[in-house]
Amino acid sequence: MGILVSELINMNIMKTNKLLTALLLLLSLTFSIAQTSKDVVDKIVAEANNNSQLEVLAHELMDVVGPRLVGTPQMKKASDWAIATYKKWGIEARMEEYGTWRGWERGITHVDLVYPRVVSLSGMQLAWSPSTGKKGITADLIIIPEVTDSIAFQKWLPNVKGKIVLVSMNQPTGRPDYNWEEFATPESFEKMKKDRDALEEAWSSRMKKTGFTSRTINKELEKAGAIGIVQSRWSNGFGANKIFSADTKKIPVVDLSLEDYGLLYRMTENGDNPKIKVVAESKELGKVPTFNTIAEIKGTELPDEYVILSAHFDSWDGATGATDNGTGTITMMEAARILKKVYPNPKRTILIGNWGSEEQGLNGSRAFVEDHPEIVAGIQAVFNQDNGTGRVVNISGQGFLHAYDYIGRWLNSVPEDITKHIETNFPGTPGGGGSDYASFVAAGAPAFSLSSLSWSYWNYTWHTNLDTYDKIVFDDVRNNAILTAIMAYEASEDASKTSREKSVLPINSRTGEQRTWPEPRSPERNGGVDEK
Known part of the structure; x- marks a missing residue:
């Protein structure tokens, strides 16, 4: 009977030892996994830095x-x-x-004012714009007019034949709002915003009366015989313009900086008869x-x-x-x-x-x-x-x-x-x-x-x-x-x-x-x- 008790005790000890061993192994494995995860994260940080x-x-x-x-x-x-x-x-x-x-494929773009004085302008051809060829195009400018309705606009459209059309609003300031807020008087800042809002509302009304939007008018101008289109999509930051696509089949579309677009717009509006040359050497690749x-x-x-x-x-x-x-x-x-x-x-x-x-x-x-x-x-x-x-x-x-x-x-x-x-x-x-x-x-x-x-x-x-x-x-x-x-x-x-x-x-x-x-x-x- 003593031998049986001894054997039972030994068996329990062996079971206890195995259980302890298993627990230690599990703890060790858990610790190892935790350490491995931390090690990998530390290595990621070290490699990146x-x-x-x-x-x-x-x-x-x-x-x-x-x-x-x-x-x-x-x-x-x-x-x-x-x-x-x-x-x-x-x-x-x-x-x-x-x-x-x-x-x-985009090619070289040059836009130059050639009359009444010579100035190289800051601009670029829009994506998928047709090419002018190496010789480029030279023409007078014309602005989208104020009309009473789409019928009046259709009557005006023949005026674009042989000309380059300005299709964007002339921005009243090239300074972002944060710049005005920092330096202008509160009264001057508020006046500028009010004047700009009025201009934007007037331009929106002008475009609406044509029967077209800024996205659809380019094709209509092209159909009417314009030989080029100039826009300026200012992004409300110093020197920043949005550059997207042309939406024309045969005539080039270029975007000019706010400063240079404003120059052309004011000259055209005031009867100074500006003339520009556009060279845009893109390629169609099928x-x-x-x-x-x-x-x-x-x-x-x-x-x-x-x-x-x-x-x-x-x-x-x-x-x-x-x-x-x-x-x-x-x-x-x-x-x-x-x-x-x-x-x-x-x-x-x-x-x-x-x-x-x-x-x-x-x-x-x-x-x-x-x-x-x-x-x-x-x-x-x-x-x-x-x-x-x-x-x-x-x-x-x-x-x-x-x-x-x-x-x-x-x-x-x-x-x-x-x-x-x-x-x-x-x-x-x-x-x-x-x-x-x-x-x-x-x-x-x-x-x-x-x-x-x-x-x-x-x-x-x-x-x-x-x-x-x-x-x-x-x-x-x-x-x-x-x-x-x-x-x-x-x-x-x-x-x-x-x-x-x-x-x-x-x-x-x-x-x-x-x-x-x-x-x-x-x-x-x-x-x-x-x-x-």
């Missing part, structure tokens, strides 16, 4: 490749550069065609492929689940597209580079989407969503950045009911000096447009906009002639690369698949009706044909 490639990427993309208007050779050059850069880092990349676009540039770090455990780093690659071409969306592009590229170096074998696949033709209606991301339902079904999260060079200051749950649970977990790993700037809004409401995350949200995939601090984005760089390398704030972009890389790492490693459950959307205060989830929309796959 000590070996940043952002300045190099920005120089190569903005300075050397330049603007990336859809349908231009520069867009193809940008894709070739990105693919080569990804492959240099050991990341597989490809160009993925989804349609065609009107091919066009239909060309339009595409996305895709890179991938394949997942090791869940390769069919995806964390997507998202930014549109294209831009308007008034400048070099530095903050729209060069900074978003290099943020995602830098995050991918860092992850490949410190986290080369992710749990889930990390996919980098450099989307094409966002500026014409989110076409690249919409095509990707439409063409890859299997990837959309496996999305863990999409992180999109597309509103300037500033540090991220806002993240919305986009209407996903449980977004706080997983976004909150991932943000918890991000250093406090980054998260202290960020406000969150959960569950939020789904974005119906604005940038590429909306294409994924419409398909029910958890996609989030990493919304940035302004840095005067809307006035000075968004779609303007000033959107250049020198406007990039690299400390803020580095901040965003670190944030993106850590959130992508945490999303990849998360033990749970993200929830797609949608919240009950609030009432639209404008319409009084309940908001509905946005519907997926198909991309334009044969673009620019209406511009030709």
Whole structure:
């Protein structure tokens, strides 16, 4: 009997030892995982700060490749550069065609006042504007008149034949409001705003009476025999103008700086009979492929689940597209580079989407969503950045009911000096447009906009002639690369698949009706044909 008791005691001791060993192993494993997660985050931060490639990427993309208007050779050059850069880092990349676009290439633009004096003017041809040829065109100027109605305008229209038409309002001041507010007397500032409002109302009435809008009148002037059009879309900042497309088939359209446009307008209005010469040497290239540039770090455990780093690659071409969306592009590229170096074998696949033709209606991301339902079904999260060079200051749950649970977990790993700037809004409401995350949200995939601090984005760089390398704030972009890389790492490693459950959307205060989830929309796959 004593032997049996002894054996029982030994057996209990052995069981206790095994249990203790198992507990110690579990604790050790838990500690190891925690340490590994912290180690990876620390390595991400160190790599971003000590070996940043952002300045190099920005120089190569903005300075050397330049603007990336859809349908231009520069867009193809940008894709070739990105693919080569990804492959240099050991990341597989490809160009993925989804349609065609009107091919066009910007050439030299010269605009000169040649009478009553000679002045070289600051201006540029608009996107997809017809060429003047090397000899250019020289002509008198005429202003859209004040008419009683559209019938009177039609009677006036023959006056544009052989002339260059001024189609924008003459701005009363080239000083932004903040400059007036700083230096003017309160009375003078208020008077300027009142006078400007009156001018804008009068110009709006003038345009309305023609029967056309600023978007449709160019075609009518072209049909009536005008040989060129000059506009000035001031962006309410010193030297900043919005640069978009021409909307003509045969005659050139140029945008002039506020200062030079005002000069021509005043001369024309006062009967000084100004004459200008326009040389705009663009090229038509027929239909060309339009595409996305895709890179991938394949997942090791869940390769069919995806964390997507998202930014549109294209831009308007008034400048070099530095903050729209060069900074978003290099943020995602830098995050991918860092992850490949410190986290080369992710749990889930990390996919980098450099989307094409966002500026014409989110076409690249919409095509990707439409063409890859299997990837959309496996999305863990999409992180999109597309509103300037500033540090991220806002993240919305986009209407996903449980977004706080997983976004909150991932943000918890991000250093406090980054998260202290960020406000969150959960569950939020789904974005119906604005940038590429909306294409994924419409398909029910958890996609989030990493919304940035302004840095005067809307006035000075968004779609303007000033959107250049020198406007990039690299400390803020580095901040965003670190944030993106850590959130992508945490999303990849998360033990749970993200929830797609949608919240009950609030009432639209404008319409009084309940908001509905946005519907997926198909991309334009044969673009620019209406511009030709």
